[in-house]
Amino acid sequence: MTAVSFNHVSFRYEEESxxxxxxxxxxxxxxxxxxxxxxxxxGKSTLSRMCNGLLSPVEGEVFIExxxxxxxxxxxxxxxxxxxxxxxxxHQFVAPTVKDDIAFGMENAGVPRNEMVERxxxxxxxxxxxxxxxxxxxxxxxxxxxxxxxxxxxxxxPTLLILDEATSMLDPxxxxxxxxxxxxxxxxxxxxxxxxxxxxxxAAIGTRIWLMRFGNIAIDLDSNTMLDQMNQFxxxxxxxxxxxxxxxxxxxxxxxxxxxxxxxxxxxxxxL
Amino acid sequence: MFKHIIIGQYLPGNSFLxxxxxRAKLIAxxxxxxxIFLADTWRGYGAVTVxxxxxxxxxxxxxxxxxxxxxxxxxxxxxxxxLHAFLTQEGxxxxxxxxxxxxxxxxxxxxxxxxxxxxxxxVTSLLTLTTSPIDLTDGLxxxxxxxxRFGVPAxxxxxxxxxxxxxxxxxxxxxxxxxxxxxxxxxxFNSGSMKQRTQAMISLLVPLFIRAFKRAEDLALAMEAxxxxxxxxxxxxxxxxxxxxxxxxxxxxxxxxxxxxxFQR
Numbered sequence: 001m002t003a004v005s006f007n008h009v010s011f012r013y014e015e016e017s018x019x020x021x022x023x024x025x026x027x028x029x030x031x032x033x034x035x036x037x038x039x040x041x042x043g044k045s046t047l048s049r050m051c052n053g054l055l056s057p058v059e060g061e062v063f064i065e066x067x068x069x070x071x072x073x074x075x076x077x078x079x080x081x082x083x084x085x086x087x088x089x090x091h092q093f094v095a096p097t098v099k100d101d102i103a104f105g106m107e108n109a110g111v112p113r114n115e116m117v118e119r120x121x122x123x124x125x126x127x128x129x130x131x132x133x134x135x136x137x138x139x140x141x142x143x144x145x146x147x148x149x150x151x152x153x154x155x156x157x158p159t160l161l162i163l164d165e166a167t168s169m170l171d172p173x174x175x176x177x178x179x180x181x182x183x184x185x186x187x188x189x190x191x192x193x194x195x196x197x198x199x200x201x202x203a204a205i206g207t208r209i210w211l212m213r214f215g216n217i218a219i220d221l222d223s224n225t226m227l228d229q230m231n232q233f234x235x236x237x238x239x240x241x242x243x244x245x246x247x248x249x250x251x252x253x254x255x256x257x258x259x260x261x262x263x264x265x266x267x268x269x270x271x272l
Numbered sequence: 273m274f275k276h277i278i279i280g281q282y283l284p285g286n287s288f289l290x291x292x293x294x295r296a297k298l299i300a301x302x303x304x305x306x307x308i309f310l311a312d313t314w315r316g317y318g319a320v321t322v323x324x325x326x327x328x329x330x331x332x333x334x335x336x337x338x339x340x341x342x343x344x345x346x347x348x349x350x351x352x353x354x355l356h357a358f359l360t361q362e363g364x365x366x367x368x369x370x371x372x373x374x375x376x377x378x379x380x381x382x383x384x385x386x387x388x389x390x391x392x393x394x395v396t397s398l399l400t401l402t403t404s405p406i407d408l409t410d411g412l413x414x415x416x417x418x419x420x421r422f423g424v425p426a427x428x429x430x431x432x433x434x435x436x437x438x439x440x441x442x443x444x445x446x447x448x449x450x451x452x453x454x455x456x457x458x459x460x461f462n463s464g465s466m467k468q469r470t471q472a473m474i475s476l477l478v479p480l481f482i483r484a485f486k487r488a489e490d491l492a493l494a495m496e497a498x499x500x501x502x503x504x505x506x507x508x509x510x511x512x513x514x515x516x517x518x519x520x521x522x523x524x525x526x527x528x529x530x531x532x533x534x535f536q537r
Binding site: 086093095103106108109116117120136138 | 405501511
C-alpha cells in the first residue's frame, strides 16, 4: 500500500512570495525509509509538514494511506498515525517528567489510564529509556530527549514516523542512539520512516533517498543505486563524506571486494 | 551556576503530609488560612500556634527550611509590628519616643499581625514544601473543574502552570549560556558601576526573551503535531487518589477551626 502520496503539491507561505514547493509528485510505499537531503530552503521540512497537516498545500493534495489530508476533525486521528519528531530536543518536551511527556499524545487522544501505563512501558523498552522515566528534561542529554520524543510518538502506534532534522543538534553519540532506534523500528516494527537530514551518512542507511532543490525532488534514488551514482550529489553541492570517496576510489581501481566491504559499512551506518 | 536548582521549594519526603492528596492539602491550607485570620485573642493565637506547630512536626521538614522561607518576609513582619506599635492608640501608654507614644494595645496589635503573617507563611510553605509542583497543578486543575461552567479555563491554567514549571530550569540553563556569551563579548555582570550592570542585564534579558518566544512557537507546533486540541475528551496519566485519611485530615482541620472560634471568646 502507498503510505504517502504527494499529488501536484505546491506551497508558498504567502501570496506574492516565492513558491517553497512547486508541483511535487512522489509516493512513499509502506515499509520504506526515505531520507530527504538538500540545502536549507529547498523545501524539505515544508514537505514533511504536509504529511500531518501542520501545513496544507496551496495547490494539489497529500494522501496518507489513500486518505486526503484535510483540516478538520480527522486531523487528530491522522496525527496519531503520523508521528513527528522535530529538530530541537528542548523545544518539544511539554511535560515536567519523561513519563508525563510520553503520555502527552495519549492524553490528547483520550487513551484510558491503565492502557497508557502499558504503552509507556512498551515504548520505553523500544527506545531504551526505561531507567529515566521519572527524570526531568533538564537532566537529560540531547540524545535521550530525542528518544523520549520518539517514544512519545510510538505510544500512539504510528505507521509513519517523520524526523524533521531530528539528529542535527545531537552529538555523535546521540545521533548513533537515535539512528539505531530508527533501524530497529524500521526492521522490527515495519514503521515507514521519512527522515529529513543534512547528513549523507544517515541518509545512506535508509532504503531511498530524495535530494531536494528549489522546491522539488531533483533526485530520487534507492540507496543502493545512490552509491553507484554519487557524482550526482557532488555536482549538487552535497559534499561526500570520507568513506564515500573511498568507495569511489576503490571502484575506480577495480577493488571489488574492498568496495563491497565499504559499501556494507556505509549502508549499515557503522560510520555514524 | 544554576545546575542544582530546585523548582519551587519542594522537599521530597515520605511523611503523612507528603502522602496526602494535593487537593486535601489545598483545602486544609485554605481552612487554616481562614482560622489564622479569625484568631484575634491570645487564646486564639495560642491554639493556632499549637495547631501549626503540630502540622509542622508531622511534616518532617527540617527547621532550617522553614527559617529559610521566613527570612525574606522578616522585614515585613518587623515593619508591620513597628507600624502597629507606634500608630495604634489603645490601652495604656507604655513609653514615649519623641512625638510618638507607644500604647499597650499597639504592642498587642503589632504582635498579633506579626504572628498572623508568620503563620500564614508557615502554613503555605508547608504546602509547597511537601507537595511537588506537578501534583499542585493537578490538584488545582481538578478543584477548578466545577468552575468550568462559569468560564474558568481550568485545564488551560493548569497546562500553562505545568509548562512554566517544566521550562524554569531550561530558562536558567539558557540564561547561564547567554551570560557566558555576553561576558565573552565584554559585558560586566559582576563588576562595574550600577549603570554598567544594568546595561549588562539588558544584554541578558533581550536574547533570553527572544529565545523564549521562538521556543514557545516551536513548542506550540510540536504540541499540535501530537494531536493537542484543548481540554476536550482528554484523559490524564496522573491520577490523584483521595483516600479516607484525606477526608479525616480535612475534617480534623475543619472541626478545630470551629472549636477555635468558640474557644477564643
